[in-house]
Amino acid sequence: MPTGFKVLTDAITIEGLGKSFRLGTDGGRSVLRRLLGRDARETFWAIRDIDLSIGVGDVLGIIGRNGSGKSTLLKVLSRITRPTEGRFGVRGRVGSLLEVGTGFHPELTGRENIFLSGALLGLDPAAIRKQFDEIVAFAGTEPFLETPVKRYSSGMRVRLGFAVAAHLDPEILIVDEVLAVGDLAFQQKCLGKMDHLARGGRTVLLVSHQLANIEGLCNKGLLLDGGNVVHFGDARDSVAKYRESVSVRSHAAIAQREDRTGNGKVRVHSIVEIDADRKIDSPCDAAPAVCTSHAWEVVLEGHDDCDHLDFALIVHTQRGDRLVTLFSRWVGTTLRHTAPQTRFRIQVDDLPLVPGEYRIDTWLTVNEQVADYVEGALPLRIAETDRLGHGFTPDPVKHGHLWVPHRFIVES
Numbered sequence: 001m002p003t004g005f006k007v008l009t010d011a012i013t014i015e016g017l018g019k020s021f022r023l024g025t026d027g028g029r030s031v032l033r034r035l036l037g038r039d040a041r042e043t044f045w046a047i048r049d050i051d052l053s054i055g056v057g058d059v060l061g062i063i064g065r066n067g068s069g070k071s072t073l074l075k076v077l078s079r080i081t082r083p084t085e086g087r088f089g090v091r092g093r094v095g096s097l098l099e100v101g102t103g104f105h106p107e108l109t110g111r112e113n114i115f116l117s118g119a120l121l122g123l124d125p126a127a128i129r130k131q132f133d134e135i136v137a138f139a140g141t142e143p144f145l146e147t148p149v150k151r152y153s154s155g156m157r158v159r160l161g162f163a164v165a166a167h168l169d170p171e172i173l174i175v176d177e178v179l180a181v182g183d184l185a186f187q188q189k190c191l192g193k194m195d196h197l198a199r200g201g202r203t204v205l206l207v208s209h210q211l212a213n214i215e216g217l218c219n220k221g222l223l224l225d226g227g228n229v230v231h232f233g234d235a236r237d238s239v240a241k242y243r244e245s246v247s248v249r250s251h252a253a254i255a256q257r258e259d260r261t262g263n264g265k266v267r268v269h270s271i272v273e274i275d276a277d278r279k280i281d282s283p284c285d286a287a288p289a290v291c292t293s294h295a296w297e298v299v300l301e302g303h304d305d306c307d308h309l310d311f312a313l314i315v316h317t318q319r320g321d322r323l324v325t326l327f328s329r330w331v332g333t334t335l336r337h338t339a340p341q342t343r344f345r346i347q348v349d350d351l352p353l354v355p356g357e358y359r360i361d362t363w364l365t366v367n368e369q370v371a372d373y374v375e376g377a378l379p380l381r382i383a384e385t386d387r388l389g390h391g392f393t394p395d396p397v398k399h400g401h402l403w404v405p406h407r408f409i410v411e412s
Helices: 029-035 070-077 110-120 125-139 154-167 177-181 184-199 211-217 235-249
Strands: 012-023 042-054 059-063 085-090 094-097 172-175 203-207 220-225 228-234 266-274 280-283 295-302 306-317 322-327 335-337 341-347 356-366 369-382
Touching: 012 070, 042 070, 042 085, 042 220, 042 228, 059 070, 059 211, 059 235, 070 085, 070 203, 094 154, 110 125, 110 154, 125 154, 154 172, 154 184, 172 184, 184 203, 184 211, 203 211, 211 235, 220 235, 228 235, 266 356, 266 369, 295 306, 335 341
Parallel strands: 059 203, 059 220, 094 172, 172 203
Antiparallel strands: 012 042, 012 085, 220 228, 266 280, 266 295, 295 341, 306 322, 306 335, 306 356, 356 369
8 A cells, every 4th residue: 555545444545647749759760859859759548637545345337438547547546557546446356358468477377277266366276276166167167277378268268368357356356448359258257246246245346347347236337438537426326427429429420430349350340221222312421411211231351261250230328228239140141351442241131129219339340359349329210100009109208219019809
């Protein structure tokens, strides 16, 4: 604990925390630049002037667009990198999963890395053995325990990394968006484990672009932008403020959006609304167009050939509740990317949404790794209509968001 702090009653206390990086190089032409009085290096502040107190048992969701400083803050709190200014105190043992394979030695086996990670957390071998079977069962890596971790897939490394971080008795668990590498079933499993830890009085810090998860799991929210705190307080309030900013940006063309997640191997270039005759209407990703049909043409762009793509359109309410997922894998469609641009069509025979305002996220994976995720990629408006022919249009607030075909059979 840094000198000068009061006795910690919170799990984490942060005062004036900042981390800067020097951009540019010191070699070659930069020497000439300095001789001419022009230092090519510039200072970039990833985070600055962070002041927070995170209580014991708080579940803090950290949100913000890419480059806002989320991951840098977690690396500083995990002591992976030193702060440039300010100070912080952490009360208790920290388990963290920030990047695929963080803390693992690639030449050691899965079994050896479990014991190594536990030793780095200050646990003796007996304490590690007590949790060993549960870690392996959670990760699902038992057949590969004696295999060097360098031969693991990224998904396997994430599963084992989270299992180790969450089971070796941490008082504080820190998890970055790296969980997006895992499949949906494993993500839900991890969320359940974090909820279990929180109910047991542990403190959890979670970076995620899945805002519904933040609202459902977290009691506190931290919204960052440009390395600065925009809002710190109730999780739903933080998410609401973030959605406001996303809504402003959502009308920008998808190809120009920088607030996206993924490795970028293939990206969504555009989505346009089309009618049944394949006539292209106004682009859904250019204001003020509104999607009202049930067919879209998607254009992907990339530089490498990819044989195994999975694509999803995810429909949310404006507050972020997930309503419908249209997923290529579920309908047995295999997508491939073999040219600079690839086009395909998504056709929905019946989109059972009541009239209202919605938003659509796009989700693209290559070989089960997230290549591109764009939150609020385009708006969706379902116009009022007498769908059932009885003069009644439901209110989504009062009656829910979905039409479900049904009948009442009256028998005497």
